[in-house]
Amino acid sequence: MGILEHYSRITKMPLSSVISESVGVAAPLIEKCIHYQCSINEIKNDLLKFTTKEIINRRRGEPEITHEEHCLLIWNTNIRSPLKIPVLDYFQLNANDKFMGKDEKEVISERLSSLRDTYNMEKAIYIYNQRVFDAKKQTVSGDSNILLIHKTIFEDYYFDAGHVQLLPASELIIFGINEVLRRRGIVLPCPVICWIDIYHVNEMVLMLPVIRKSDAFCLVRSRNDIIINPYSQDLRN
Numbered sequence: 001m002g003i004l005e006h007y008s009r010i011t012k013m014p015l016s017s018v019i020s021e022s023v024g025v026a027a028p029l030i031e032k033c034i035h036y037q038c039s040i041n042e043i044k045n046d047l048l049k050f051t052t053k054e055i056i057n058r059r060r061g062e063p064e065i066t067h068e069e070h071c072l073l074i075w076n077t078n079i080r081s082p083l084k085i086p087v088l089d090y091f092q093l094n095a096n097d098k099f100m101g102k103d104e105k106e107v108i109s110e111r112l113s114s115l116r117d118t119y120n121m122e123k124a125i126y127i128y129n130q131r132v133f134d135a136k137k138q139t140v141s142g143d144s145n146i147l148l149i150h151k152t153i154f155e156d157y158y159f160d161a162g163h164v165q166l167l168p169a170s171e172l173i174i175f176g177i178n179e180v181l182r183r184r185g186i187v188l189p190c191p192v193i194c195w196i197d198i199y200h201v202n203e204m205v206l207m208l209p210v211i212r213k214s215d216a217f218c219l220v221r222s223r224n225d226i227i228i229n230p231y232s233q234d235l236r237n
Contacts, residue, residue, distance in 0.1 A: 067194035068195070072197075074157060078151070080147060084145055087143065089140070090140070090141045100140075112227075115148065116224065123223075124225055125199075126225070126226065127144055127201060128230060129201055131232075156213050157210050158211050162219065163188055163222075164198070164207065167207055168204055190218045191212070193210045195210070
């Protein structure tokens with residue numbers, strides 16, 4: 001405004017005329033500026049729409065995390081102990097067969113109970129990696145792993161180690177867990193959220209059911225010490 005007043009004094013033109021003339025001269029420039037600003041705003045809006053669409057498309061394209069993935073992550077980080085105990089065993093059998101005898105089971109159960117107490121664990125799983133039966137000497141030897149379970153509950157999930165199932169890997173691949181259980185007549189006492197694989201041995205998979213914490217009350221006398229022998233017809237002892 002000071003410039004216009006100075007121009008008015010120099011030219012001896014009324015200030016109103018100077019303002020009118022200045023507006024007339026500047027109008028095309030202002031119009032162009034408005035046009036450019038509108039274009040800039042349109043570009044910004046287009047970029048915002050494009051970015052929003054890309055974010056939505058990416059989110060839609062990302063696979064959802066399944067219950068199995070989520071529960072397996074919980075199992076590895078909060079349920080099982082990182083301590084895996086290898087064992088070399090030798091047993092004298094009382095009967096002339098390959099099946100686990102009472103003495104063998106008792107010795108293993110006592111060992112698991114002692115480990116649970118020592119390490120303050122809730123449950124323990126004994127798994128034969130190899131089991132060799134010597135019919136002549138009436139002995140069993142082999143190597144095993146012991147999995148220790150720190151706790152069975154995390155958030156709203158209960159990891160039911162007492163109902164683990166040892167199932168053939170080939171059947172799981174072909175039929176899926178639900179059909180394999182149906183064919184084998186395996187029915188659990190509670191609804192299962194999902195099954196997770198926790199160990200692989202002898203072309204078989206040890207599957208653990210995950211149920212709702214609120215349903216855990218229906219589990220009566222859930223085992224604390226679990227013995228898995230993949231080399232017997234009695235797959236879950």
